[in-house]
Amino acid sequence: MTGSASRVEVALLGGGIWAREEHAPAIEAAQNYLSFKAVYSRSAASAHSIAENISSPVDIYSEDTENRFDDLLQRSDIQAVVVSLPIGHQSRFIKSALLAGKHVLSEKPVAENIEEAKALINWYRTEINGPTWTVAENWRFLKSYEYAAKELKNLGKIIGFQGRQHDVVPENWKFNLTEWRRNPIHQGGYLLDGGVHYVAGLRLLLGEEPGNQIASLAAFTNQIQPYLPPVDTADVILRTRAGVTGVFQISRGTSLRADEWTIACSNGWIKIENETVTISRNGEIEVVTIPNERTGVPPEIRAWGQGLVEGKTRSEQEPEAALADLELIELMLKSGSQGGIPLECSHQDVLN
Amino acid sequence: MTGSASRVEVALLGGGIWAREEHAPAIEAAQNYLSFKAVYSRSAASAHSIAENISSPVDIYSEDTENRFDDLLQRSDIQAVVVSLPIGHQSRFIKSALLAGKHVLSEKPVAENIEEAKALINWYRTEINGPTWTVAENWRFLKSYEYAAKELKNLGKIIGFQGRQHDVVPENWKFNLTEWRRNPIHQGGYLLDGGVHYVAGLRLLLGEEPGNQIASLAAFTNQIQPYLPPVDTADVILRTRAGVTGVFQISRGTSLRADEWTIACSNGWIKIENETVTISRNGEIEVVTIPNERTGVPPEIRAWGQGLVEGKTRSEQEPEAALADLELIELMLKSGSQGGIPLECSHQDVLN
Numbered sequence: 001m002t003g004s005a006s007r008v009e010v011a012l013l014g015g016g017i018w019a020r021e022e023h024a025p026a027i028e029a030a031q032n033y034l035s036f037k038a039v040y041s042r043s044a045a046s047a048h049s050i051a052e053n054i055s056s057p058v059d060i061y062s063e064d065t066e067n068r069f070d071d072l073l074q075r076s077d078i079q080a081v082v083v084s085l086p087i088g089h090q091s092r093f094i095k096s097a098l099l100a101g102k103h104v105l106s107e108k109p110v111a112e113n114i115e116e117a118k119a120l121i122n123w124y125r126t127e128i129n130g131p132t133w134t135v136a137e138n139w140r141f142l143k144s145y146e147y148a149a150k151e152l153k154n155l156g157k158i159i160g161f162q163g164r165q166h167d168v169v170p171e172n173w174k175f176n177l178t179e180w181r182r183n184p185i186h187q188g189g190y191l192l193d194g195g196v197h198y199v200a201g202l203r204l205l206l207g208e209e210p211g212n213q214i215a216s217l218a219a220f221t222n223q224i225q226p227y228l229p230p231v232d233t234a235d236v237i238l239r240t241r242a243g244v245t246g247v248f249q250i251s252r253g254t255s256l257r258a259d260e261w262t263i264a265c266s267n268g269w270i271k272i273e274n275e276t277v278t279i280s281r282n283g284e285i286e287v288v289t290i291p292n293e294r295t296g297v298p299p300e301i302r303a304w305g306q307g308l309v310e311g312k313t314r315s316e317q318e319p320e321a322a323l324a325d326l327e328l329i330e331l332m333l334k335s336g337s338q339g340g341i342p343l344e345c346s347h348q349d350v351l352n
Numbered sequence: 353m354t355g356s357a358s359r360v361e362v363a364l365l366g367g368g369i370w371a372r373e374e375h376a377p378a379i380e381a382a383q384n385y386l387s388f389k390a391v392y393s394r395s396a397a398s399a400h401s402i403a404e405n406i407s408s409p410v411d412i413y414s415e416d417t418e419n420r421f422d423d424l425l426q427r428s429d430i431q432a433v434v435v436s437l438p439i440g441h442q443s444r445f446i447k448s449a450l451l452a453g454k455h456v457l458s459e460k461p462v463a464e465n466i467e468e469a470k471a472l473i474n475w476y477r478t479e480i481n482g483p484t485w486t487v488a489e490n491w492r493f494l495k496s497y498e499y500a501a502k503e504l505k506n507l508g509k510i511i512g513f514q515g516r517q518h519d520v521v522p523e524n525w526k527f528n529l530t531e532w533r534r535n536p537i538h539q540g541g542y543l544l545d546g547g548v549h550y551v552a553g554l555r556l557l558l559g560e561e562p563g564n565q566i567a568s569l570a571a572f573t574n575q576i577q578p579y580l581p582p583v584d585t586a587d588v589i590l591r592t593r594a595g596v597t598g599v600f601q602i603s604r605g606t607s608l609r610a611d612e613w614t615i616a617c618s619n620g621w622i623k624i625e626n627e628t629v630t631i632s633r634n635g636e637i638e639v640v641t642i643p644n645e646r647t648g649v650p651p652e653i654r655a656w657g658q659g660l661v662e663g664k665t666r667s668e669q670e671p672e673a674a675l676a677d678l679e680l681i682e683l684m685l686k687s688g689s690q691g692g693i694p695l696e697c698s699h700q701d702v703l704n
Contacts (some may be wrong), residue, residue, distance in 0.1 A: 159605075159606060160574075160587075160608065162608075164514070216691070216692065218572075219589065220590070221597065222591075222596060222597045224511045233512065235514075235597040235599045236589065237572045237599075238587075243574055245572040245573065245585060245586070245587040247589075247599045251512065254512055254616050255617060255619070256512065256614065256621055262608065269607050269608055339568070340568065340591070340694035342570065
């Protein structure tokens with residue numbers, strides 16, 4: 001138990017669904033490490049909608065009142081911010097907060113594209129001393145994935161992998177009603193947004209052993225649903241440096257339903273379907289349920305808070321890990337837009 | 353019931369496992385159309401091993417006795433032959449039999465590679481008048497696939513597809529003990545041999561509607577098991593002319609097990625696992641078992657026999673249909689050997 005004296009005081013930037021349903025309660029729940037002090041959103045109304053859902057008394061900042069973002073940054077008591085804004089707006093908030101000396105945890109993807117991510121990471125690594133920038137990827141905190149990754153080490157060499165993420169985004173889904181989702185300016189629409197989660201899951205399962213990094217991929221992409229531009233479907237082949245091959249299928253516009261990764265090893269295989277982990281060891285099948293803490297956001301925020309208190313950052317929250325995820329999705333979209341040409345990866349030398 | 357007077361008299365060329373377990377009993381069972389008269393194999397011993405398993409009194413021909421293949425061809429009573437020989441030896445038997453005026457049903461694949469298949473088909477189409485050459489593909493006679501193909505027409509537009517064919521060939525498996533399998537001179541080893549079946553299944557399911565032909569594919573290939581050269585695994589992405597994307601995963605060296613095709617449509621999907629057909633129609637799931645006649649060989653031989661008696665050939669037994677299957681596997685192997693480059697199809701304008 002860490003005393004309240006050493007807790008880090010935090011502001012949440014964002015007034016959207018994910019901020020309200022995931023980040024705000026998770027910050028509040030990480031009370032051993034974090035003290036929730038303020039919420040900023042473009043409008044006071046959305047900032048208040050966050051504040052109403054938590055019990056901590058938080059100050060409200062917004063662009064339509066006198067207490068604006070710059071005022072928040074000038075508060076010396078607030079040491080850290082969680083950035084939960086649309087993909088296209090995140091980088092300037094990340095930069096401003098770091099320049100103001102605040103620690104930052106920004107939501108995935110790390111940036112809209114590889115070039116911007118590289119520029120931002122390079123700027124952070126060369127210009128910023130003191131405050132830390134980390135990137136949220138809640139799939140790295142799913143207990144079912146952590147469990148599977150551990151069990152995989154007992155099944156011999158990895159010899160193959162396959163993933164299916166199949167669903168349909170209804171035209172009137174709550175997440176689909178926001179303008180930045182309906183007319184995405186970021187590449188890939190939902191494929192980027194969801195895709196980085198799933199490849200984060202794959203990278204966690206493949207582990208950090210030499211040769212298990214993805215070396216190249218090729219993809220065909222398609223837009224099945226007219227209301228899901230620019231593409232809603234990708235079928236991808238991937239190959240590791242060691243030459244092991246696999247597939248990744250993702251669609252947000254299909255009649256199929258799937259949420260699964262399967263990793264084949266020389267002595268068995270493991271399949272993860274959300275909380276259900278099926279393990280085949282030398283022909284014997286075992287099915288176990290490993291409950292996740294919601295979406296993985298609560299343990300993610302807790303781990304970040306603990307790191308701040310202890311003055312450490314976790315390798316899986318470094319922006320380079322998020323860049324590795326983003327790279328796989330960007331190359332997949334790029335290969336798809338170029339008729340399926342195979343593309344080589346350049347940013348996979350990271351811890352998960 | 354067709355009287356015995358109009359039956360076609362048939363010889364079987366081949367003394368291997370498939371000839372003994374599938375072709376010979378299927379020829380005998382197609383007694384409405386076929387009369388089983390002779391067996392040829394390289395050795396009299398293997399020819400006798402076929403004859404012992406059937407009740408028809410057949411004459412034996414072999415290269416190690418006085419009754420050789422040429423003697424068989426000179427028999428005017430024998431009007432047709434089934435060629436069930438290793439891939440690399442088939443074409444000269446096909447040619448000799450056709451030149452001797454015999455109808456030919458040769459086992460898939462149509463030839464070792466696209467170039468040889470094209471040359472043989474071109475020779476047949478320009479030089480041969482009278483006798484017919486057809487190519488066996490038993491998957492086109494699997495009732496579960498026929499049923500699924502029919503049901504798919506009620507589910508709206510095809511929007512995606514995915515297939516997994518996963519198994520391991522044990523080092524001492526009966527089919528693996530023959531020299532031509534252990535040290536394949538034909539491309540792809542088991543991937544060609546089994547692969548043409550599975551893509552025949554896919555082509556049957558995609559149907560003959562304009563736009564549903566495979567237009568291009570890309571693949572990564574791998575050799576997992578040292579005793580299964582040259583490759584035992586391929587992960588493939590495919591795209592139809594209409595732009596619909598899908599995947600095909602095939603391995604004979606994996607710890608995974610699968611035998612499935614799933615076709616996604618706008619109003620549901622159908623998954624086939626051997627005889628089990630699962631249909632989702634507007635969210636309602638139905639599972640039906642559609643028993644196949646063994647491997648599909650009995651109805652295949654029967655259909656061929658009926659065609660001979662009636663003087664017709666069936667479109668799905670024309671060599672061009674088998675070339676369409678072979679092309680997909682050859683391009684898959686070629687793409688794999690060239691690092692996953694996407695390749696365009698040229699021979700998919702055929703009926704199934």
